[in-house]
Amino acid sequence: MIYQYIIVVLFNKYYSFNETSLTMKSGNLLYTVISIFLSVTFSFAQYEGYSSKRWKNQLEIENLFLKNIDTTSFKKHLIKLTEQPHVVGSEANRAVQEYMSGVMKNAGFNVKKYPYDVYLPNKPGTSLIEIVTPVRDILNQKEDIIPGDPFSNHPLLWKGWNAFSGTGDVTAEVVYANYGRKEDFETLKELGVEVKGKIVVARYGGNFRGFKAKFAQANGAIGLIIYTDPKDSGYTKGLVYPEGPYYNESTIQRGSLLTENFTGDPLTPFEPALPLDDKKKIKRLDPKQTQLHNIPVTPIGYGEASKILGQMKGKAVPESWQGGLPFTYRLNGGNSLTVRLKVDQKIDFVRAANVVGMLKGSEAPDEWIILGCHFDAWGFGATDPNSGTAMLLSLSETLGKLKKQGVTPKRSILIGHWDAEEHGVIGSSEWVEQLSDQLNVKGVAYMNFDGGVSGKNFGASAAPTLKKLLIEVSKKVNYPYEDKNLFEFWKKDNLDEPSIGNLGGGSDHIAFYMHVGVPSLSGGAGGPNLYHSNYDSFHFYKNFVDPEFKMGGMVENMVGLLALRMANAEIIPYNINRYAFDLNLHFKNATKKIKEFNSNFKGFIKTVDAIRSLKKTSESLTSEISTLLKTYNLSNKKIKSINQQLIAFEKSFISEKGMYFGSWYKSLYAASDPFSGYAAWILPGVEYEIALKSSNRLEEWDMRYANAILSLKTKMDNLSLEINTY
Numbered sequence: 001m002i003y004q005y006i007i008v009v010l011f012n013k014y015y016s017f018n019e020t021s022l023t024m025k026s027g028n029l030l031y032t033v034i035s036i037f038l039s040v041t042f043s044f045a046q047y048e049g050y051s052s053k054r055w056k057n058q059l060e061i062e063n064l065f066l067k068n069i070d071t072t073s074f075k076k077h078l079i080k081l082t083e084q085p086h087v088v089g090s091e092a093n094r095a096v097q098e099y100m101s102g103v104m105k106n107a108g109f110n111v112k113k114y115p116y117d118v119y120l121p122n123k124p125g126t127s128l129i130e131i132v133t134p135v136r137d138i139l140n141q142k143e144d145i146i147p148g149d150p151f152s153n154h155p156l157l158w159k160g161w162n163a164f165s166g167t168g169d170v171t172a173e174v175v176y177a178n179y180g181r182k183e184d185f186e187t188l189k190e191l192g193v194e195v196k197g198k199i200v201v202a203r204y205g206g207n208f209r210g211f212k213a214k215f216a217q218a219n220g221a222i223g224l225i226i227y228t229d230p231k232d233s234g235y236t237k238g239l240v241y242p243e244g245p246y247y248n249e250s251t252i253q254r255g256s257l258l259t260e261n262f263t264g265d266p267l268t269p270f271e272p273a274l275p276l277d278d279k280k281k282i283k284r285l286d287p288k289q290t291q292l293h294n295i296p297v298t299p300i301g302y303g304e305a306s307k308i309l310g311q312m313k314g315k316a317v318p319e320s321w322q323g324g325l326p327f328t329y330r331l332n333g334g335n336s337l338t339v340r341l342k343v344d345q346k347i348d349f350v351r352a353a354n355v356v357g358m359l360k361g362s363e364a365p366d367e368w369i370i371l372g373c374h375f376d377a378w379g380f381g382a383t384d385p386n387s388g389t390a391m392l393l394s395l396s397e398t399l400g401k402l403k404k405q406g407v408t409p410k411r412s413i414l415i416g417h418w419d420a421e422e423h424g425v426i427g428s429s430e431w432v433e434q435l436s437d438q439l440n441v442k443g444v445a446y447m448n449f450d451g452g453v454s455g456k457n458f459g460a461s462a463a464p465t466l467k468k469l470l471i472e473v474s475k476k477v478n479y480p481y482e483d484k485n486l487f488e489f490w491k492k493d494n495l496d497e498p499s500i501g502n503l504g505g506g507s508d509h510i511a512f513y514m515h516v517g518v519p520s521l522s523g524g525a526g527g528p529n530l531y532h533s534n535y536d537s538f539h540f541y542k543n544f545v546d547p548e549f550k551m552g553g554m555v556e557n558m559v560g561l562l563a564l565r566m567a568n569a570e571i572i573p574y575n576i577n578r579y580a581f582d583l584n585l586h587f588k589n590a591t592k593k594i595k596e597f598n599s600n601f602k603g604f605i606k607t608v609d610a611i612r613s614l615k616k617t618s619e620s621l622t623s624e625i626s627t628l629l630k631t632y633n634l635s636n637k638k639i640k641s642i643n644q645q646l647i648a649f650e651k652s653f654i655s656e657k658g659m660y661f662g663s664w665y666k667s668l669y670a671a672s673d674p675f676s677g678y679a680a681w682i683l684p685g686v687e688y689e690i691a692l693k694s695s696n697r698l699e700e701w702d703m704r705y706a707n708a709i710l711s712l713k714t715k716m717d718n719l720s721l722e723i724n725t726y
Contacts, residue, residue, distance in 0.1 A: 455527020
């Protein structure tokens with residue numbers, strides 16, 4: 001024992017230590033020897049949730065996983081997935097389903113399709129934008145053919161369109177509404193600009209496009225034209241396609257307008273949109289009961305939009321509304337400028353199908369680590385979404401190789417390829433609604449990689465319990481374009497650790513996290529791209545996204561390690577201490593916002609007390625779990641009991657009453673911003689009151705949040721009691 005004491009004394013004297021780093025205080029030969037000793041010792045330090053024996057085995061598995069990655073596989077799959085434009089319900093999309101199914105079956109996954117009949121338009125129908133006066137001019141609604149880009153002339157490419165547009169044929173004066181946000185229409189009203197009876201022109205950005213239509217219609221507009229301004233993606237950013245990765249004047253962003261107060265198929269809230277001929281009959285809403293838009297809406301490129309905006313004669317816009325086109329933007333066009341907008345778009349039932357593969361766990365098959373990305377696209381979808389799809393297919397092959405070598409995950413790893421995401425995050429939402437009871441008890445984590453390899457930068461957003469996992473795994477992944485690991489590249493030079501965002505809307509994590517409470521993360525590599533345009537092809541990818549095709553293997557390495565660390569730990573490696581830390585931060589921020597419109601607000605007193613109690617309990621439980629893993633050989637029965645209790649932790653924030661802006665959103669912790677669609681609302685119940693500048697329900701929310709946090713604390717106390725009686 002004396003040598004251990006000496007080592008500790010020397011360690012304390014010559015080293016400083018914190019949670020993430022080990023630093024030598026001074027240097028000589030003795031200290032170097034100690035450093036070598038410590039480096040060997042700490043290389044085998046166990047990770048959360050692992051015993052020392054299991055952790056040593058896990059490191060061997062991770063090294064074997066890395067050796068089995070085929071870095072050419074990503075490119076092969078991306079080429080195949082993007083051969084044809086493949087909108088939901090198309091023959092090309094069904095061919096993609098078959099391809100993905102075949103790859104995963106060959107890798108050794110048990111593959112199942114989940115079909116749904118969803119109510120949506122999967123064709124653009126007919127549309128027209130025409131300047132009527134002062135001089136007639138029919139505007140182009142499709143990207144130009146690019147010499148040298150064979151994909152740009154594909155016969156199955158369609159003109160720009162917005163799914164769930166209303167049908168109509170209107171002619172009117174025009175109004176410019178900046179980004180078409182709630183506050184932009186409020187500004188127009190303050191400036192005395194009449195929107196009623198006009199056609200609104202708004203630029204992409206600032207909110208989900210469906211809310212642009214919602215707010216335009218609510219303010220009396222009879223039509224909406226949306227374009228991408230060069231200030232947001234165009235020549236003011238850099239070289240445009242085909243010379244660079246930014247929008248040229250004909251590039252058009254397509255996209256859905258669906259804005260119900262829930263996510264998924266518009267006719268089946270809370271229920272899966274099972275096939276119409278299924279034995280189980282699902283009651284569907286009458287389309288008249290939905291919130292589908294009535295006004296015609298369609299997108300256009302900024303070259304054509306300039307023909308409208310450049311002829312407007314009204315007052316100059318506020319400075320922040322000025323875009324990148326070479327003229328002064330105006331609020332209205334005057335009566336000399338009239339525009340015709342026509343859209344005739346049919347909505348009907350369309351068959352969509354998710355493809356889900358399972359690699360069954362050897363010890364806890366009923367605990368699921370779920371990875372996912374959608375596969376339907378507006379065109380070829382090379383960056384969005386199919387860079388993520390190709391990466392997951394390559395990962396399935398690598399995991400299959402491990403299985404053939406006798407290495408299977410302890411928990412089941414599922415890979416879900418979701419359909420109909422582009423029309424409103426539909427496929428994954430229907431699957432979660434269909435399997436909600438199973439997910440409540442089996443769902444350990446959901447990890448989303450929509451467009452996951454679409455550039456050379458890296459970013460992620462996550463639930464509190466998964467943030468540490470992201471950081472620690474990134475330290476084991478090499479970044480291919482610099483002599484750094486991914487952690488070092490991601491955090492940049494001036495930060496102790498990378499910034500991890502909070503999950504908002506816009507992709508397939510929504511139902512998992514915000515409806516049933518499965519801890520989720522979303523991440524991957526990104527960069528400038530031709531989002532939702534006909535130019536998002538393999539040709540664009542190989543020239544501007546990652547010509548060397550190194551990022552696919554890197555992201556696969558990261559994702560595989562995330563999945564394997566979650567899958568193989570004896571005890572699920574949630575970082576439960578992060579709950580209290582993040583909650584404390586978010587409630588401080590919320591209180592500050594409320595005091596800006598209510599100086600008498602005393603704060604969330606009950607909630608703050610609950611967070612304080614949670615902090616002590618979570619720190620104690622974390623220590624007890626660590627001691628348990630170091631001290632005892634746990635029985636399978638005990639491990640299962642502990643993990644089932646851990647899975648239930650996140651459900652403490654699931655409220656059957658849900659949110660006032662939509663009861664489908666059940667998580668008290670996180671939701672999509674109902675006024676923007678994309679942004680993350682942490683503490684959504686409180687954020688809704690802040691958006692309304694209302695204090696009426698703050699007392700109720702203090703009670704609801706305190707109760708949720710105390711429920712989580714009670715679950716931790718119960719688990720602590722069980723551990724201490726082991």
